[in-house]
Amino acid sequence: MNILLLTGSVFTPAIIGGAVALVMGIAIFIIFKLFAVKTDPRVDEINAILPGVNCGGCGYSGCIGYAEALASGADVDSTKCTAGGEDTAAELAAYLGVEAGLYIPKVAHVYCQGTQDHTKKRYEYTGTLHCASAHGLYSGPNSCTYGCLGFGDCVNVCEFNALYIENGIAHVNHENCTACGKCVDACPKHLIHMIPKHEAATVCTCSNHWPGAVTRKNCSIGCIGCTRCVKTCPVDAIHMDDSLAVIDQMICIHCGECVKVCPTFAIRQGLLSGPGTTVDNSVIQKAARAKEKEKVSAKVAE
Amino acid sequence: MFFRKTSRAIGVHPRQNKSTQGMAFVRVDGFSRLTIPLNLQVGPGCSALVKKGDEVKVGQRIGEPLGHWSVPAHSSVSGTVTEVKKDILSSGDVADLIVIQSDGKQTLDESIKPPVVNDKESFLAAIRNAGLVGLGGAAFPTHVKLDPPEGKVIDTLVINGAECEPRITADDQLMRDRADRVVAGINLVCHYLDIPRCVIGIEDNKPEAIAAMQKAVDATGSEHKAAISVVTLKTLYPTGAEKVLIRYLTDRIVPENGLPADVGVVVLNVGTVAFIADIIDTGMPLIRKFVTIDGSAMAKSGNYDLPIGAPIEDIIEKVGGTKVPVGKIVMGGPMMGVSIDDTLHPVLKHTNSLLVANEKDATIPKESNCIHCGRCSKHCPMQLMPTDLDMAARRENVEELREYHVMNCIECGCCTFVCPAKRYLVQNIRIGKNLWRQAKKKEAK
Numbered sequence: 065m066n067i068l069l070l071t072g073s074v075f076t077p078a079i080i081g082g083a084v085a086l087v088m089g090i091a092i093f094i095i096f097k098l099f100a101v102k103t104d105p106r107v108d109e110i111n112a113i114l115p116g117v118n119c120g121g122c123g124y125s126g127c128i129g130y131a132e133a134l135a136s137g138a139d140v141d142s143t144k145c146t147a148g149g150e151d152t153a154a155e156l157a158a159y160l161g162v163e164a165g166l167y168i169p170k171v172a173h174v175y176c177q178g179t180q181d182h183t184k185k186r187y188e189y190t191g192t193l194h195c196a197s198a199h200g201l202y203s204g205p206n207s208c209t210y211g212c213l214g215f216g217d218c219v220n221v222c223e224f225n226a227l228y229i230e231n232g233i234a235h236v237n238h239e240n241c242t243a244c245g246k247c248v249d250a251c252p253k254h255l256i257h258m259i260p261k262h263e264a265a266t267v268c269t270c271s272n273h274w275p276g277a278v279t280r281k282n283c284s285i286g287c288i289g290c291t292r293c294v295k296t297c298p299v300d301a302i303h304m305d306d307s308l309a310v311i312d313q314m315i316c317i318h319c320g321e322c323v324k325v326c327p328t329f330a331i332r333q334g335l336l337s338g339p340g341t342t343v344d345n346s347v348i349q350k351a352a353r354a355k356e357k358e359k360v361s362a363k364v365a366e
Numbered sequence: 367m368f369f370r371k372t373s374r375a376i377g378v379h380p381r382q383n384k385s386t387q388g389m390a391f392v393r394v395d396g397f398s399r400l401t402i403p404l405n406l407q408v409g410p411g412c413s414a415l416v417k418k419g420d421e422v423k424v425g426q427r428i429g430e431p432l433g434h435w436s437v438p439a440h441s442s443v444s445g446t447v448t449e450v451k452k453d454i455l456s457s458g459d460v461a462d463l464i465v466i467q468s469d470g471k472q473t474l475d476e477s478i479k480p481p482v483v484n485d486k487e488s489f490l491a492a493i494r495n496a497g498l499v500g501l502g503g504a505a506f507p508t509h510v511k512l513d514p515p516e517g518k519v520i521d522t523l524v525i526n527g528a529e530c531e532p533r534i535t536a537d538d539q540l541m542r543d544r545a546d547r548v549v550a551g552i553n554l555v556c557h558y559l560d561i562p563r564c565v566i567g568i569e570d571n572k573p574e575a576i577a578a579m580q581k582a583v584d585a586t587g588s589e590h591k592a593a594i595s596v597v598t599l600k601t602l603y604p605t606g607a608e609k610v611l612i613r614y615l616t617d618r619i620v621p622e623n624g625l626p627a628d629v630g631v632v633v634l635n636v637g638t639v640a641f642i643a644d645i646i647d648t649g650m651p652l653i654r655k656f657v658t659i660d661g662s663a664m665a666k667s668g669n670y671d672l673p674i675g676a677p678i679e680d681i682i683e684k685v686g687g688t689k690v691p692v693g694k695i696v697m698g699g700p701m702m703g704v705s706i707d708d709t710l711h712p713v714l715k716h717t718n719s720l721l722v723a724n725e726k727d728a729t730i731p732k733e734s735n736c737i738h739c740g741r742c743s744k745h746c747p748m749q750l751m752p753t754d755l756d757m758a759a760r761r762e763n764v765e766e767l768r769e770y771h772v773m774n775c776i777e778c779g780c781c782t783f784v785c786p787a788k789r790y791l792v793q794n795i796r797i798g799k800n801l802w803r804q805a806k807k808k809e810a811k
Contacts, residue, residue, distance in 0.1 A: 186707050190730070190790065191797055192760045200800025209454065252804065274460055275452050282454065 106135040113155050114145055119223060121146035121244030134160060143167040147224075147242040169261040170243035172226070172236045174218075175271045176255050177332065178211040180232040182285040199252040207282040210272045212255055218247035238335045263335060264318040268293070268302075268309040270330045275307050280328075287330040293322035324353065375614070376747045377530075377602040378780045380701065382571060386535045386658055386667050391543070393671040394684055397443070397468060400675035401712045403455065404429045404439050404462040412439050414462055420447045423475040425651050428464055437497045437507055442653035442673035443468040466675070480649045489558040493642060496651040497715070502526060502606075502635035503698060505716035508642075511634070512559060514627035523556060523592070524615055524626075525566040527575065527636040528599055528606030531699025534719040536656045537636050539669050541568070541575035544640050545582035549594070551639030554646055556592035561632070564594045565615045571601040603701060604778035608633050610747045622774050637718075652715060661696075661722035665689040672713050679709040682722060693728025696721040701779045731788040742781035742791055748774045752781035752791045759798030764805040767798045775799065 110131040118126040122144035124133060133139035134156065142156035143165045150167045157164035189205040191197050195217040203209035212233040219227045219234065226240035227247060238261070247256045255271055268287055272279050276288035289307025301315035302322060309331070311322070323333045405411025412429030416422060422441040429439030441464075449465040481492035494509040514520055525548070529537040541548060552564050566583075568576050580596050597615060599605050609620045611633065618629040626633050637656065644650060653674055659681070660667040666686035678695060682688060696703040697717055713720075742752040751770060758766035772795065781791040 187705075190733075191793055192762070194762055196762060196801055196804060197759070197794075197797040200797045200804065203459075207454075209459075274454075278452055278454060278460060 104132075104135045107131050110134050110156065110159065113152065113159060115148045115152065117147050117223065117242075119147050119242060119244035120246065121242060141165060146170065146244055149242075170258040171238050171241045171261040171265075171335065172243060172245075172247055172256050173259045173265070173267055173269070174212060174234045174236060174256055175267070175269055176210075176212040176233055176253075177269045177285045177330070178206065178208050178233060178283045179230075183207045183211060183232075183283045195250075196252045204253075208272055208279075208286060210253060210255075210270075210274075211283065211286075212253065217250045217252065218256060221246045221250040259313045261335070262318060264320070264333055265313070265335055266311060266316055266318050266320060266323060266331060266333045267313070268311050268322075268326075268331045270308065273306040273308050279307075285329055288328055290327060292325045292327070293331060296321045296325050324356065375600055375602050375605075376745065376749070377604055377610075377778075378745050378783050379601075380532045380603055380783060382601075383533045383660075384535050384538075384571070386533070386660055386669055387538060387572075388542075388574070389535070389539065389668045391539060391656055391669045391671045392685075394676075394681065395472075395673070396470065396684070397673065397676045397680055399448075399677065399680075400443055400466045400468065400673065401677060401710070402428065402439055402441065402464045402466065402675040403712065403714070404464065405436075405459070410436055411461065412436055414450050414464060416447050416450070416464065418447055418450055421445075422447060422466060423473050425478045425653060426475040427477075427651075429462075431494075435507055435510055437494055437499060437509070438651075439464075440497050440651040440653050441466060442675050444471055444473045445469040478649050478651075480647060481645070483558075483646055486558045489554070489646075492645055492649075496641075496645040496649070498638065498641060498645065498652050499715050500635060501637035501641065501655070501716060501718070503702070503716050503718060505714070508634070508638055511627075511632060512555065514632070518627045519630055520559060520561055520627065520632050521563060521630045522616055522632075523552065523559075523561045523564040524612060524631055524633045525552060525564060525636055525639060526606055526608070526611055526633055527566055527568040527572075527579070528611060529572070530569060530601075530603045530606040531701055531703075531719070532603070533660045533721060534658045534699050536658045536669055536718050538572045538575050540640060540656055541572070541636055542578050545575075545578040546585070547640040547643045548579065548636050549582045549586060551641070551643035552592070552594060553586075554642055555632075555634070555639060559632075562592055564592045566594065566596045566636075567599050567605070567611055567615050568596065569599050569601045569605060604747055604776065604780065607747065607776045607778055609776055610778075622771055655713060655715065655717060657713065657717055658719040659685055659722070660719070661724075662727050663688045663690050663692045663722045663724040674715055675712045677710045677712055678706065678720060681713065681720070682709075688722060690724045692722055693725035694723045696723065701783065702777065733790055734787045736789055737787055739786060741784045741786065742789075745780045745784045747778060747780060748776055750774055752795060753789070755798055756789065756791045756794045759794040759801065762801055764801055767802050772798050772802055 111128055114127040114131060116127050122130045124130040140162060142160060142162060143153040145152045149169060153167040154164050184207040185205050186207055187205050189198055193215050195213045195215045198204045198213050198215060204213045214229050214232040216229045219229060224240045224242050226237045227234055243258050259265055270287040272286045279286040279288050287308050291304055293309050294302045294304060299315055299317055301312045302309050320333050323331050410432040412431050415430050416428045422428060423444045426441045427438050428441050431438050443466055445466050445468040447464060448467045451463055452460050453463050455461050483489050483492050490509045490513055498508045500506040500508060527537055527541055556564055566579055576598055583594050583596060604610055612618055612620055612626055612631050616631060620626055620629055655672055655674055657672050658669050670685060694705050696705050697720060698704055699719055700721055736753055746752055755770050755772055775795050777792055777796055779792045785791060
């Protein structure tokens with residue numbers, strides 16, 4: 065075929081274009097096959113089981129990260145998704161064909177009860193309203209330098225609306241909390257810890273390592289290190305860390321004996337949820353103690 | 367002259383208010399109850415050597431240092447230890463406090479005798495045993511400062527007699543009274559540390575001090591171990607800040623997060639060198655401090671010689687009391703001083719002034735919006751951009767803080783002083799520096 069014949073024809077560019085496209089198409093197909101990244105089809109399927117909130121609670125960069133780890137066998141623990149909870153753990157175990165591990169639902173707990181009624185202000189803070197900033201200025205304006213500052217750095221990072229500030233300290237809404245652990249990293253005072261979710265969780269809600277006299281001066285509800293709870297505990301779940309009682313949540317049987325003997329009401333029992341439902345634990349404790357006294361006096365009378 | 371002052375002097379001119387200038391030091395004694403904290407300085411502090419009921423004498427060692435950065439604590443009175451307690455300090459730290467009930471006799475401890483000094487090690491040990499820290503205001507332990515890390519050669523000793531803060535005149539008075547001791551101290555430091563040059567920087571609002579220092583340098587001209595020169599600086603705040611002073615006197619720039627030793631310089635306050643001479647002569651530890659007491663609420667102001675550990679409440683009472691209700695008590699100068707939250711707070715080793723302000727002076731002006739006039743950048747002696755740093759700190763943007771070199775800030779407060787909108791610039795930058803430190807700590811983990 066004489067190419068000149070086609071010169072000026074309307075089909076020339078169409079034919080040339082078509083030929084180039086065909087060649088390129090074949091090239092792309094070959095390259096695509098040659099350099100294809102082999103992906104495990106299970107990754108997408110596992111990802112579909114996961115809740116897809118990308119909270120990072122499992123310790124991976126997101127849901128896809130955890131899915132990849134599970135699919136590749138790098139991680140065999142199917143209970144790491146805190147947002148999905150027990151159902152997701154069981155579903156993952158069934159899919160992967162592994163034995164479903166023991167899933168312990170956890171919840172964030174703020175280790176401080178020093179509300180404005182219980183603590184004083186050392187100075188007037190006029191800086192940026194962030195905990196990290198206030199902590200940098202002589203450990204914050206509160207009389208207790210271990211306590212919650214109440215500016216809500218934890219509230220700002222929480223994606224599940226599970227934290228709120230009430231009366232100057234942070235509280236956890238236990239129904240919303242998925243134990244992703246973002247607030248744990250955000251708190252400059254390291255007050256938030258994950259504890260097993262139990263209706264009657266018994267926690268020494270204080271982080272104050274000062275000796276008793278200094279604590280008493282600065283906070284009326286702090287742990288003064290009297291060690292009465294340590295002596296009372298029937299299962300030896302409590303130990304002293306530099307004049308602060310620490311209850312091991314894995315050993316605790318929630319019997320509530322320590323709550324009864326704590327002189328400052330620093331140990332609190334029971335979870336609470338939602339703003340406005342703050343349980344004043346000291347009132348309950350006082351009532352319980354009054355009842356106990358009545359019982360004793362009644363026995364004596366008998 | 368080898369050294370030349372840089373032509374670029376940047377800073378502010380606050381009203382000097384040096385009404386106490388020329389007032390001789392008045393020795394104040396007779397405090398019944400003294401509180402001596404065991405961590406007066408940078409570092410881990412001390413452990414108590416005495417317990418409740420022990421008898422102590424003047425200059426007796428009551429705290430044993432816990433690390434290389436700590437210096438021992440000494441009793442400044444003779445009497446009985448009534449309490450060894452833990453309490454919270456203004457800084458938010460909990461420290462051991464030793465409370466001593468004075469017996470009024472002021473019996474000297476027998477162990478005080480001139481130390482035997484024959485080389486650098488024994489010289490530094492003598493300084494450390496006397497409990498000496500930087501008396502200029504930062505309380506950096508002197509024995510650490512004079513012992514630079516290996517590989518760093520110190521060729522210049524800079525003596526800070528600038529005293530650029532308004533109202534304070536304690537260093538001025540010290541140079542007039544004890545110029546010969548300052549020069550003796552310089553000779554000792556230059557001799558044991560093998561430093562060939564020394565520059566004394568004094569602001570030109572202290573002509574008597576300059577004359578006295580010049581006279582003292584000339585009088586012992588032939589005995590000097592180093593070439594000492596007295597340099598007159600223009601009166602400008604903050605000439606006395608370490609990094610600024612080094613730039614004016616030696617034209618060297620201390621790197622960000624660096625120490626003066628990185629550029630071959632050691633900076634000592636005039637009070638510190640004068641005290642070094644005293645230690646070597648008498649062996650008496652640091653138990654007294656020259657302090658300027660001034661302020662709008664004071665009935666009488668002046669320069670005083672106070673024992674360390676005396677409660678501020680008693681001091682104010684003893685030196686004439688207040689004439690109007692007190693709004694705020696500031697420890698340190700009006701530009702950089704820290705207000706205290708408790709009048710029972712003791713005088714510390716680095717306290718160079720107590721300012722008792724009335725209620726009007728103590729009010730903090732209300733902040734308004736930035737008008738982008740650029741005055742803060744113009745007056746920053748470290749040539750930073752305070753308004754940008756301030757905004758980055760408010761947003762807690764550590765990356766941006768790093769980019770704008772927040773750690774170069776010396777917290778002098780010039781930006782806040784000149785700001786027409788009364789923005790809390792230096793306050794937020796100080797918080798920004800802490801955010802930077804917190805971020806660095808987290809990274810290191």
